Amino acid sequence: MKRRSFAVIGLGTFGSTVATELARFGNPVMGVDLDDKIVGRYADVLSEAVIADGRDELALREAGVGNYDVALVAIGEDLEANILCSMNVKMLGVKAIWVKALSKTHHRILSKIGVDRIVLPEQEVGQHIAQMLHNPLVRDYVSLGNGFHVVDLTVPEPLEGRAVGDVKLLSGYDLRALGAMREGEFLSCEGGELRLKTGDKLLVLGRRADLRRFGDDLLDEA
Incomplete structure (x- = not known):
């Protein structure tokens, strides 16, 4: 570079x-x-x-x-x-x-x-912190513009063993799983066959409203 x-x-x-x-x-x-x-x-x-x-x-x-x-x-x-x-x-x-x-x-x-x-550093940091305080499963997020964000979510115990491609996992949220971090290793979600483990860091792409609803539902299950 x-x-x-x-x-x-x-x-x-x-x-x-x-x-x-x-x-x-x-x-x-x-x-x-x-x-x-x-x-x-x-x-x-x-x-x-x-x-x-x-x-x-x-x-x-x-x-x-x-x-x-x-x-x-x-x-x-x-x-x-x-x-x-x-x-x-x-x-x-x-x-x-x-x-x-x-x-x-x-x-x-x-x-x-x-x-x-x-x-606007104070405003941007404030929004960032509020998002993570609102949902403890949200570790971090990045705005991509045009309403799209990537969120880093901690996988809760109820999702243990669930495949990323399970239609019940992301259906209804209009979200896309990009990958997961496990013990310092990046795991691709391509094909939807990856099975989640408690504590995985799941990277999810979507619009804010869908991401928030998905995160809140995960929190309810945790």
Whole structure:
């Protein structure tokens, strides 16, 4: 995979977490923040760590932000600084721009600016946690867009020995089993012959309403 370079502007909890993870994956990452102490903290972790004001287009240009493939504007709390920085990064010609939004109104403003991806981390994490709190059998889930999700479900004891292809298992839910994880090994569900074991992690594809109903019914059986 071709490595991409990233500029993360705003090294608070969210921005620094993203920046350090990207660096851990082996990507060139530049961190930008106004606070010299924060910048110093990540000087040895990131490829570059620069003290600069995201509201200042010239400062970002001199820092070399325009040379990076992707920019993440992770400035929190200061709405004006976030918007100005997003506009500046766009003016510098960065190919892909991700921005942390502070509210739905902020989201609408960023959409008008034309950034590539708007992130509402608190809302997204909150929805994620609520899904798992609602049903303890749901270990994780991923949104694929257009209403489709993949859910990682823990197989309860009542499904022990049931074949994935059993028409009674997924019929009525409009779902598709993609595979299962068992003791660190991925098992294909192709053909529907795989027999489930208690504790398997079953990966299921479908729309949210069907997945929720299936998960709730599994919980009732558990």
